[in-house]
Amino acid sequence: MSKYCFGIDVGGTSVKCALFSAEGTIEEKWEIPTRTEQEGVKILPDIAEAILKKMEEKEITREEAVGIGIGLPGPIEENGEIACAVNLHWGRKNVEKELEELTGMPVKAGNDANVAALGEMWKGGGKGAKNLILATLGTGVGGGIIINEKIVTGAHGAGGEIGHAMINPAEEKACNCGNKGCLEQYASATGIASLARKALGKTEKESLLRSKSHVTAKDVFDAYKEKDALAQEIVDEFAEYLGRALAVFACVADPDVIVLGGGVSKAGQVLVDCVEKYYQKYAFSACKATPIKLATLGNDAGICGAAKLILSR
Amino acid sequence: MSKYCFGIDVGGTSVKCALFSAEGTIEEKWEIPTRTEQEGVKILPDIAEAILKKMEEKEITREEAVGIGIGLPGPIEENGEIACAVNLHWGRKNVEKELEELTGMPVKAGNDANVAALGEMWKGGGKGAKNLILATLGTGVGGGIIINEKIVTGAHGAGGEIGHAMINPAEEKACNCGNKGCLEQYASATGIASLARKALGKTEKESLLRSKSHVTAKDVFDAYKEKDALAQEIVDEFAEYLGRALAVFACVADPDVIVLGGGVSKAGQVLVDCVEKYYQKYAFSACKATPIKLATLGNDAGICGAAKLILSR
Numbered sequence A, B: 001m002s003k004y005c006f007g008i009d010v011g012g013t014s015v016k017c018a019l020f021s022a023e024g025t026i027e028e029k030w031e032i033p034t035r036t037e038q039e040g041v042k043i044l045p046d047i048a049e050a051i052l053k054k055m056e057e058k059e060i061t062r063e064e065a066v067g068i069g070i071g072l073p074g075p076i077e078e079n080g081e082i083a084c085a086v087n088l089h090w091g092r093k094n095v096e097k098e099l100e101e102l103t104g105m106p107v108k109a110g111n112d113a114n115v116a117a118l119g120e121m122w123k124g125g126g127k128g129a130k131n132l133i134l135a136t137l138g139t140g141v142g143g144g145i146i147i148n149e150k151i152v153t154g155a156h157g158a159g160g161e162i163g164h165a166m167i168n169p170a171e172e173k174a175c176n177c178g179n180k181g182c183l184e185q186y187a188s189a190t191g192i193a194s195l196a197r198k199a200l201g202k203t204e205k206e207s208l209l210r211s212k213s214h215v216t217a218k219d220v221f222d223a224y225k226e227k228d229a230l231a232q233e234i235v236d237e238f239a240e241y242l243g244r245a246l247a248v249f250a251c252v253a254d255p256d257v258i259v260l261g262g263g264v265s266k267a268g269q270v271l272v273d274c275v276e277k278y279y280q281k282y283a284f285s286a287c288k289a290t291p292i293k294l295a296t297l298g299n300d301a302g303i304c305g306a307a308k309l310i311l312s313r
Helices: A043-058 A095-103 A112-123 A189-202 A217-225 A229-253 A263-267 A269-282 A298-311 B043-058 B095-103 B112-123 B189-202 B217-225 B229-253 B263-267 B269-282 B298-311
Strands: A004-010 A014-021 A026-033 A065-072 A107-111 A132-137 A141-147 A257-261 A292-294 B004-010 B014-021 B026-033 B065-072 B107-111 B132-137 B141-147 B257-261 B292-294
Touching: A004 A043, A004 A112, A004 A298, A014 A043, A014 A298, A026 A043, A026 A298, A043 A065, A043 A095, A065 A095, A065 A112, A065 A298, A095 A107, A107 A112, A107 A298, A112 A132, A112 A141, A112 A257, A112 A298, A132 A229, A132 A263, A141 A229, A189 A217, A189 A229, A189 A263, A217 A229, A217 A263, A217 A269, A229 A269, A229 B229, A257 A263, A257 A269, A263 A269, A269 A292, B004 B043, B004 B112, B004 B298, B014 B043, B014 B298, B026 B043, B026 B298, B043 B065, B043 B095, B065 B095, B065 B112, B065 B298, B095 B107, B107 B112, B107 B298, B112 B132, B112 B141, B112 B257, B112 B298, B132 B229, B132 B263, B141 B229, B189 B217, B189 B229, B189 B263, B217 B229, B217 B263, B217 B269, B229 B269, B257 B263, B257 B269, B263 B269, B269 B292
Parallel strands: A004 A065, A065 A107, A132 A257, A257 A292, B004 B065, B065 B107, B132 B257, B257 B292
Antiparallel strands: A004 A014, A014 A026, A132 A141, B004 B014, B014 B026, B132 B141
């Protein structure tokens, strides 16, 4: 008898679905829309329907299905409840219980950033590691901590919320979370763009970035690769913040590997090189040699991690 | 049949030994000297002899003994090897294997700071918690992280090495570890004394501390309790560093409780109050209410954690 499982990654506009073999091969991948109307009451039934239809289509029996792993944009507690998910228009909801009732299969839920970390550990940039820190540098900075192959959920579902580590007591501008000086304010795509705006306003220095009406993180890294001096200063400032923060996180978790993902990681190896310089400067001696790697799964990190979540339950 | 285990805490001058019931009661406690001569070759045989003698005295059979937990001053790897232990004059040594051969009983070894964290979780300031950060504020700053009731050892045995988290990039003086700006430089007894010396040199302000020829952390907290203005500034500076660092650690591990131990924690509840003020200021919203508590086991944290290590193996 072949064994299968489902990996589901729920986003604010679409739900990524995948059928996996129990060995971890993606057999099929598809998407359905996330229907957030009426407080998102249709989201889980839609997912259940998509899964049951796929099983019928593929002639997979309940006995052949290990279960469903699901990543969600919100803090998941030990009992499988989500405290809230703003993007899904959800309040408190017991996702595992509801989806189990809808499908008759075991369900394991996790926070999407944490689940992505599990995916990168299983099949991505951190393959082979047992202990890993993933920093997802997107619009914000998310993260996931894996210790002994398990997600660190934390007492309030805030394990791995590294974007809100306070790293600059001198900051005057508030972060979206209400605090000031969070890592996210410097190391996200938005943060890098804001560092760029500040740098451009501070000097008259020539720069490729001056031709842009609205400088993005990608523009900064593109100009950096062209050896633009101002872009190099901006990247250096970003890298100092991120490298220093990662060094502090390593004093807590001492991972086998640190993985950088999210949109900013599309900058490629230069990102690793500049962050590693500061990481090594600030890291505790025993952790200085910890490798920093790029995430490799891209948008598949979520479905892969979700599948791993149920497979290693 | 009653069941017993041994909790052993190895320090540079003495080895604390304890016989526990399997339910966790300390049946007997004693100490033996740590003989560090000849590269510490006698330390483990001395421990084995002490344990076997105690079993004979108490008429405990091998079948009644669950095993031996042992805390050591150095990084312990997954396989039970210690990479080095300067204070014991040891190089690399497989402690678990050697002590198992000497006693014929199962042995589980851990780093002393981590083991103390496990002890405080089991029977101390963090009783009932599954996820805990212990900050040990002594001559240096040690620490231990517990996730899901297990010690976070880390890839290089550096899990919980929070004393070497870099929190002040502006620092010019080097830490013992070679880096600059480590938490230990501000939050240890030595660090507080050094903050005091700096503060005394910077102003002419009246202070109870001026009567001391050599100001200690205890003097600072004593003067703080007397409402000495300069001592209040010093404690405030210390608390800002420690509270901020703990807030960052909480973004990684999101513990149920943070426990403060070590000599500095003898200052009592005022320590918690001043650190909590800054912790709450800087912590991520979900973690702001995480309680900060005093360690309660004192010198017994090591033997208790060591016993728990073997009992929950």
